[in-house]
Amino acid sequence: MNIPSLELPLSSFAALETPERSVTPKAHYSPPWANTSIIGIAGSSGSGKTSLSLAIIKELSLPWVVILSMDSFYKPLTSEQSAAAFRNEYDFDAPEAIDFDTLVERLRDIKTGKKAEIPIYSFEKHARLDKTNTIYSPHVVVLEGIFALHDERVLDMLDLKIFTEADGDLCLSRRLLRDVRERGRDIEGCIKQWFSFVKPNFHKYVEPQRNVADIIVPRGIENKVAISMVSDRIHKTLDHKSKMHQIELRRLGQVAEDAPLSDHVAVLQHTNQLRGINTILMDPTLPREDFIFYFDRLAVMLVEQAFSAGLCYKQHTVNTPVPGCTYDGLELDGEVSAVVVLRGGSCLETGLKRVIPDCRIGRLLIQTNFRTGEPELHYTKLAEDVSKHKRVLLMDPQMSSGGAALMAVRVLLDHGVEEHRIIFVTYLAGKQGLNRLMSVFPEIKVVVCRIVGDMESRWVEQRYLGC
């Protein structure tokens, strides 16, 4: 028998019509939480900064508002300083006690939409703990602390500067109560601290901040008028930002409208089976039981396609049970994990688990605000080491405008996943949305079953989940 020539169809992108590399120019996308509004609230110790922050947040009644206390940014103490602190002889109320460099760095991260690790300071130990708190994607941050308006670099980032004022006796009594109850101090130590540090520092450093404040709020939380003024102003800023984000999405869509499909997009080959399954799934009278069965089957095809189109393999030679025989094959190179975009992405999980039963799965909840049409990130839970995974499958059964997909990719990038490691897996995608996604993130790979008209409603998850 002759040695046959190899004529197998080997392309993983069988249905791709334009083989030439596309030349879509890279566009920029910034998520709605970039350029975060930051409000600074300064004032004497015990003047009611925390209560005022809480009152403002309550009045705002928005998700994604975070209070950032400057207490988190106390410098870690040396052993001598620490000893002095335990004798109540360390000056916590001077600007030198605050690590402004770290604060500025973290605020910059937040302002640019990145993930920020906030240190945790222990007052019992006078040291930073090993743990950190993560702040990601807030729309509003309230920075409160006696020196919130002290540092020039911080001032530059603040959208609103507030100074709270209260009677000195009131401040002292509030501070005593708090330090004894919540911070485990004794009364004598607190009074010693007040007269040797707090009071002199107030006149030297705290009070001058009045001059840079936009508004000065006397009487703290009792001052309802001031609170509602602040909240109105923030609402206006956010509405404006939301509009700008929508305009930006539309602009990206126009840029991408006529671009050819990127060669990083793999469309499933439309075999008879696939068309038959699609026909069944489209039928609005199909019982839900059947919808789930056929959709799961299709999800397996999508994931298998992602395995051939996007994953990395390395050479691997094995011995077979037949004596003396080896086979030069391949094996997966590195871990593959998945991130599902809720709630729709969970419809693809059954299919995913039929291919990788022990796949690690992160979750994002992105919901489109029906009022503004803007996608909103409600929840993020990813594997700790997601940035080290060789490939990450990002799963969402439908994309129309691409707003949620853009946001989901952005979230992965912000958690350290490199762009070329992301494979977006979807059942239906609008051409415009797809091009928009590829023009912003040209290095990602996409696996899609069908390319459809733009702006389809999210009917797949409704059919699959039954509500």
Add this chain to the structure above:
Amino acid sequence: MPEGRPSPLIRAPSQQLGPDYRPTEEKPTATVSTAPKINNLHILNQTPQLIALLTMIRDINTGRADFIFHSNRISRLLVEEALNHLPVLPHTVNTPVAGRTYAGVKFEGKICGVSIMRAGEAMEQALRECCRSVRIGKILIQRDEETSKPRLFYDKLPEDIKDRWVLLLDPMLATGGSALMAVDVLRSKGVPEDHILFLNLIASPEGVQNFADKFPKVRVVTAFVDEGLNDKNYIVPGLGDFGDRFFTL
């Protein structure tokens, strides 16, 4: 083929595998299926993930749990490919998106599975995952110790099998003795030759040739055509005894 005379091996080709966008130096090289030029022989696309799955089940060190899981994944790909050969009719439906229709297709004709016991039964799960309530017939064929020829011991098939498309299941196609006999059984029940699809994971060049000679209209769907047979009629490099590795080893 009589024992003791191994056939000349066909050297399986090597190929660099990976998606088009990836530069050649990033595509690992692996041995891919030989490609005999036979009508009605359908070899699955040699994608990197198919090769990785085959590597897993060929490996002598792969345990039973992994063997079952990964062979099932390949079986599922085979079933999906085989189902594509069934006839369809155009069928346009309204979609859940108001005002849009989808020009789809409707499946025509009934199917059934027939597994050649016992190894063929290992592919039933994959068939069920694609066709929930499919009927599955069984055929038991064993090699007769005296004549060393395959002999039919048992068959139990759907009554109306002659009106169905048959997916015949047996994971390894070596000389093809049992599978050819199974096709004879199906034909004796009135199943037209071109309504039979024979699904297997690994085939030998001799096996597919024997099929093409005797039943040219039967479609053979396989994941890989190996290099040949050894003196004990095992496929090489193969994966050993599929039934043992799946059920008892």
